[in-house]
Amino acid sequence: MTHDQHRPRIRSHPLVRLLDKAVMGIAELSSWIYLLIGAIVTYEVVVRYVFNAPTHWVEEMSRLGMVWATFLILAACLNQRQLITITLLSNAAGPRVSAALEAITFALIAALALVIAWYGFESMMQTVSIGRRTNTTLSLPYWSFYLPIVLGFALLAVQALAELVLLLVFGARANEPFEPEDI
Amino acid sequence: EDRTLRVATSVPQHHYLTRAIQTFADRVNERTDGEISFEVYPAQSLVTDQQMDQAVANGTVDIGIASASILAGTIPAFNIFAVPFYFDTREKLDHSVTRGNPIRTTLDEEIEKKGLHAAFWIPYGSIAMVTRDKPVHVPDDMKGMKIRTFGSTVSEFVEAVGAAPVVTSGGEQFLALQRGIVDGGLTGWSSVTDRRLYEVSKYVVATDHMYETHFALMSSGVWDSLSPETQKIFQEVGEEMESELMDEIFTVNDKAKAELSEKMDVIELTDAEKTQWKEATRSVAEHFYESGDDVSKTVFEEAEKVQ
Amino acid sequence: MESLFVLLALLALLFAGIPVGIALTATGTGLLLLKGIPIAGVPEEFLASFNSFILLAVPIFLLTSNILLKAGVAKDLFDAVQRWVGGIRGGVAVATIISCGIFAAISGSSVAVAAMIGTVAIPEMTRRGYDRPFVMGTLAAGATLGILIPPSIPLIVYAAVAEESTASMFLAGIGPGLCLVAAFLVYCLVKSHRGGAPETGDAMDDPRSRLTLSIKAAPTIIIALTMIGGIYAGIFTPTESSAVGLTMTLVYVLVLRRSLDFKGLREAVVGAGLTTANLLLIIGGANVFGKALLLYRIPFEISNWIATNIETAGLFVLIVTALLLVLGLFLEGIAMILIVLPVLLPSLGVNGIDPVWFGIYFVLMIELALITPPVGMNLFVIQSVARSDLNEVIRGVIPYVVIMMGMVALIYYVPSIVLYIPFSG
Numbered sequence: 001m002t003h004d005q006h007r008p009r010i011r012s013h014p015l016v017r018l019l020d021k022a023v024m025g026i027a028e029l030s031s032w033i034y035l036l037i038g039a040i041v042t043y044e045v046v047v048r049y050v051f052n053a054p055t056h057w058v059e060e061m062s063r064l065g066m067v068w069a070t071f072l073i074l075a076a077c078l079n080q081r082q083l084i085t086i087t088l089l090s091n092a093a094g095p096r097v098s099a100a101l102e103a104i105t106f107a108l109i110a111a112l113a114l115v116i117a118w119y120g121f122e123s124m125m126q127t128v129s130i131g132r133r134t135n136t137t138l139s140l141p142y143w144s145f146y147l148p149i150v151l152g153f154a155l156l157a158v159q160a161l162a163e164l165v166l167l168l169v170f171g172a173r174a175n176e177p178f179e180p181e182d183i
Numbered sequence: 184e185d186r187t188l189r190v191a192t193s194v195p196q197h198h199y200l201t202r203a204i205q206t207f208a209d210r211v212n213e214r215t216d217g218e219i220s221f222e223v224y225p226a227q228s229l230v231t232d233q234q235m236d237q238a239v240a241n242g243t244v245d246i247g248i249a250s251a252s253i254l255a256g257t258i259p260a261f262n263i264f265a266v267p268f269y270f271d272t273r274e275k276l277d278h279s280v281t282r283g284n285p286i287r288t289t290l291d292e293e294i295e296k297k298g299l300h301a302a303f304w305i306p307y308g309s310i311a312m313v314t315r316d317k318p319v320h321v322p323d324d325m326k327g328m329k330i331r332t333f334g335s336t337v338s339e340f341v342e343a344v345g346a347a348p349v350v351t352s353g354g355e356q357f358l359a360l361q362r363g364i365v366d367g368g369l370t371g372w373s374s375v376t377d378r379r380l381y382e383v384s385k386y387v388v389a390t391d392h393m394y395e396t397h398f399a400l401m402s403s404g405v406w407d408s409l410s411p412e413t414q415k416i417f418q419e420v421g422e423e424m425e426s427e428l429m430d431e432i433f434t435v436n437d438k439a440k441a442e443l444s445e446k447m448d449v450i451e452l453t454d455a456e457k458t459q460w461k462e463a464t465r466s467v468a469e470h471f472y473e474s475g476d477d478v479s480k481t482v483f484e485e486a487e488k489v490q
Numbered sequence: 491m492e493s494l495f496v497l498l499a500l501l502a503l504l505f506a507g508i509p510v511g512i513a514l515t516a517t518g519t520g521l522l523l524l525k526g527i528p529i530a531g532v533p534e535e536f537l538a539s540f541n542s543f544i545l546l547a548v549p550i551f552l553l554t555s556n557i558l559l560k561a562g563v564a565k566d567l568f569d570a571v572q573r574w575v576g577g578i579r580g581g582v583a584v585a586t587i588i589s590c591g592i593f594a595a596i597s598g599s600s601v602a603v604a605a606m607i608g609t610v611a612i613p614e615m616t617r618r619g620y621d622r623p624f625v626m627g628t629l630a631a632g633a634t635l636g637i638l639i640p641p642s643i644p645l646i647v648y649a650a651v652a653e654e655s656t657a658s659m660f661l662a663g664i665g666p667g668l669c670l671v672a673a674f675l676v677y678c679l680v681k682s683h684r685g686g687a688p689e690t691g692d693a694m695d696d697p698r699s700r701l702t703l704s705i706k707a708a709p710t711i712i713i714a715l716t717m718i719g720g721i722y723a724g725i726f727t728p729t730e731s732s733a734v735g736l737t738m739t740l741v742y743v744l745v746l747r748r749s750l751d752f753k754g755l756r757e758a759v760v761g762a763g764l765t766t767a768n769l770l771l772i773i774g775g776a777n778v779f780g781k782a783l784l785l786y787r788i789p790f791e792i793s794n795w796i797a798t799n800i801e802t803a804g805l806f807v808l809i810v811t812a813l814l815l816v817l818g819l820f821l822e823g824i825a826m827i828l829i830v831l832p833v834l835l836p837s838l839g840v841n842g843i844d845p846v847w848f849g850i851y852f853v854l855m856i857e858l859a860l861i862t863p864p865v866g867m868n869l870f871v872i873q874s875v876a877r878s879d880l881n882e883v884i885r886g887v888i889p890y891v892v893i894m895m896g897m898v899a900l901i902y903y904v905p906s907i908v909l910y911i912p913f914s915g
C-alpha cells in the first residue's frame with residue numbers, strides 16, 4: 001500500500017492527487033467485479049447441479065467482466081509500483097542509474113500503452129463497422145470486449161506519462177520500487 | 184510477384200483441416216512456379232479459432248481457417264447450416280453449398296461485404312453427439328441431459344429436445360465428459376477420434392443433423408493485392424479442392440464411424456427415429472426464419488427448395 | 491543465431507529492471523515490427539489472454555486467500571492441528587507443516603500460505619525455544635506447498651499455456667503434494683530430535699478440548715475438501731471450484747465467524763485485483779512474445795536442436811533443471827513458466843515427456859525458486875513476518891532445498907506419483 005506522507009511534495013499537487021484518485025478509484029470498482037463474478041459462477045454451479053438448468057449468460061458475462069476489470073486495473077498497478085520486476089541489479093545500482101532506468105521504464109510503458117490503445121481502437125472500430133458479434137445466445141457486440149483495451153491502456157499511458165514528467169521535471173520518485181512476484 | 188502468405192489454423196498439424204489448406208498451399212505454390220509460397224501455423228499457435236476472422240481482417244495472417252459457427256456471430260445467416268436436418272444428405276449439399284448455387288452465392292457476397300474473401304469453402308461434414316453412459320435413440324431420451332454445445336442455433340437444438348446446453352471451452356471438453364460435468368456433447372466426427380472422446384463416452388449417436396463448413400478466409404485487401412493470374416489459380420485450385428474434399432468428407436466420416444465402432448457403441452438412427460427428431464426440432468427452423476435478418480430469410484427460403 | 495539475440499535482448503531488458511510484462515511485450519512487439527507483421531495483433535493477444543474462463547480462476551483464488559488472511563482464520567486451524575500433534579517433541583513444527591498443507595488446499599499461491607501460517611506459527615515456535623533457522627526454513631518451505639497442492643495459480647497458468655486440462659493438472663498435484671508433506675514431516679521430526687526443538691513436548695496453554703478446537707477449524711477443512719472433491723467428482727470445473735470456494739469462504743468469515751469487517755474485505759478485494767492485473771499483464775506480454783517467437787520459428791529450432799543433440803529424456807530433464815535452478819535464483823512463479831515454457835513446449839514431444847508430468851515438475855522447480863536467494867519471495871515474506879535476518883531464513887531452508895531436489899528425482903523415477911490420480915478416474 002502507498003504511504004503518501006513519505007512521498008516528495010510534488011506528489012501531493014492537486015493534479016497528481018486527482019490522477020491518483022481516479023486511477024485507484026477505477027481500480028477499486030473494477031476489483032469488485034471479480035467478487036461479483038465469483039458470485040454468478042457459484043450461481044451457475046447451483047442451478048446446473050441442483051436444478052439441472054444451466055444458464056446462457058454466466059460463462060460469457062464472466063469473461064466480459066474479467067476483461068473489463070483486468071484492463072482497467074493496469075494503470076493502478078503502475079501507480080502502486082505493483083509490476084513484477086527483477087529488482088536485483090536495479091536495486092544495487094546507484095540512485096542516478098536507477099532513476100534513469102525508471103525513466104526508461106516509464107517511457108517504454110507509455111509508448112507501448114499508446115500503441116496498444118491505438119491499435120485496440122482501430123480493431124474496435126473495425127468490429128463496429130462490420131457488426132462483429134459473438135456467436136452465442138447473448139450475441140454480444142465485439143466492441144464491448146475491445147473498449148476496455150482502449151480505456152485500460154490509455155489510462156496506463158496517462159499514468160506512465162505522469163510518472164515520467166514527475167521524475168524528469170520534478171525529480172519526484174515514489175517511495176516503493178517495483179517488486180518481485182508474490183504468488 | 185514473389186510472396187509468402189501466412190496461414191493459420193486452430194487445429195493440429197495432422198488434422199483434416201490443416202492437411203486441406205496445406206494441399207491447397209502446395210498446389211498453388213506449384214502452379215505459380217514457386218512465386219507464391221505459404222507458411223502454415225497450425226494448432227492455434229498463431230491465432231485461436233475465436234479470433235480468426237479478426238486476425239485475417241487486421242492482417243496478422245493472410246489466410247485463416249475459420250468455421251461457419253464463428254462467422255455466424257457476424258453473419259447470422261451462417262447459422263442456416265445448424266438448422267437441424269436441412270443439410271443432411273450429399274444431394275442437398277450439392278444443391279446448396281457448391282459454387283453457383285444461390286445459397287453459396289448469397290453467403291459469399293455477405294462475406295465480401297464484411298471486407299473478407301473466402302478463397303474456398305472447406306467441407307467439414309456432419310455433427311454427431313457423444314454421450315457418456317446413456318444410449319440415445321429418440322428425442323425423449325434426451326430429457327434432462329446436459330449437453331456441451333457451440334453456437335446459438337446448436338443450443339436451440341438441444342433445448343428443443345428437453346436437454347440443457349452447457350458452454351464448455353474446447354480444452355475442458357474431454358474433462359467435462361470424463362468427470363460427468365456434462366452428459367454428452369455435440370461435435371464433429373473427426374473430433375471424437377482426434378480428441379479421444381471415445382475414452383470418456385460410451386456412445387456416439389449419428390444424429391448427423393447439421394452440417395459444418397469451414398473457410399479459407401482472406402481479407403479483401405490481401406485478395407485484391409494478388410495479380411489476376413494468381414487470383415485465377417487460387418480460384419481453380421479452390422474449386423478442385425472443394426469437390427475433392429466433398430467426396431472425402433463422406434469417406435472420412437464413414438472411416439471414423441468404422442474406427443469408432445470398435446471403441447464405442449455407434450448408434451445409427453432408424454428412419455422412424457429420425458422423423459421423431461425432425462418433428463421435435465422443427466421449432467429451431469421456425470425460430471431461425473422468424474428471428475432472422477433479410478439474408479437469413481433469403482438463404483432459408485433457398486434451403487427450403489432443396490429439402 | 492537469431493534466437494540467441496532475441497533471448498539476450500529479453501534478458502537485458504529484464505535485468506535492467508524493466509517490469510517483466512513490459513519487457514516481454516516490448517521484445518515481442520519489436521520482433522513483430524522487424525518481421526513486418528501488423529502490430530494490430532498485440533492488443534488482440536492481450537484480449538485473448540484476458541478473455542479466458544480458465545484464467546478467471548486466478549483472481550477468485552487470490553480473493554479467497556486474501557479474505558482468509560484478513561479474517562485471521564489460520565489461527566483456528568493451527569490451534570486445532572497443534573492440539574492433535576503438539577504433544578510430541580517438535581510438535582509445533584509438525585503442526586506447521588500440516589497446517590501449510592491444509593491451507594495449500596484452499597489457497598492458490600504460496601505467499602498467501604506463508605503469510606497466513608507464518609503469522610501464527612512463528613511466535614509459537616520461537617516462544618518455545620525452537621532453533622530459529624529451523625523455524626524460518628520450515629515456514630518458508632512449508633508454504634511452497636501452496637502452489638503444488640491444488641488449487642494452484644501456477645498450475646492454472648501452465649494449463650492455459652500448455653493447453654492441458656486444468657483439472658488434470660490439479661489432480662496431478664495431489665500425489666506429489668502429499669509426498670512432499672510426508673518428506674517435510676520426517677525431516678521436522680528428525681531435526682527436532684537432534685536439537686531443533688526443546689526436549690519437552692509442546693503441550694498447549696490453551697485449555698479448550700480437542701473437540702472444541704476441531705469444530706472451530708472444521709469449516710476450513712470442509713471448504714478445502716469441497717473445492718477439490720467437487721472437481722474430482724465432476725460437479726464443477728476448476729474455475730467454478732474457485733467460485734464455490736470463494737462463496738463458502740465469504741459465508742464462513744462474514745456470517746459464521748463474523749471476523750471480517752468491510753474495511754478488511756475491501757482491502758482483500760483491491761489487493762486481489764492489483765495482483766491479478768499484475769499477473770495478467772505478464773501473461774498477455776508473454777503471449778505477444780510467444781507469438782513472435784513462433785513467427786521466427788524459434789521453438790522449432792530449439793526442439794530440432796534438442797532432437798539431434800539430446801538423446802534421452804533424463805538428459806533433457808537434467809539440463810532443464812539446471813536452467814530453471816539458475817533462472818529461479820532471480821525469477822519465480824508465473825514469470826518463469828511464461829518465459830521458458832513457450833520455448834520448450836515443442837521439445838517435450840521429442841523425448842516423450844508427458845506434459846502433465848512436466849507441469850508438476852515445473853511447479854516443483856518454482857517452489858525451489860521461491861526459497862533460493864537472492865530473490866525468493868517466500869524468504870522475504872517469512873523474513874518480514876518474523877522480523878528476522880535473511881541469512882537465518884536462508885540457512886533454515888537449505889535442508890528443504892535438498893528434500894525438494896530429491897522429490898524432483900523421485901517423480902522422475904516414479905512418474906505414477908504424478909499421473910495416477912488424474913488418469914485413474
Ligand code: NA
Nearest residue numbers: 594636639641
Ligand atoms: Na494450493
Ligand code: NA
Nearest residue numbers: 818859862865
Ligand atoms: Na529464487
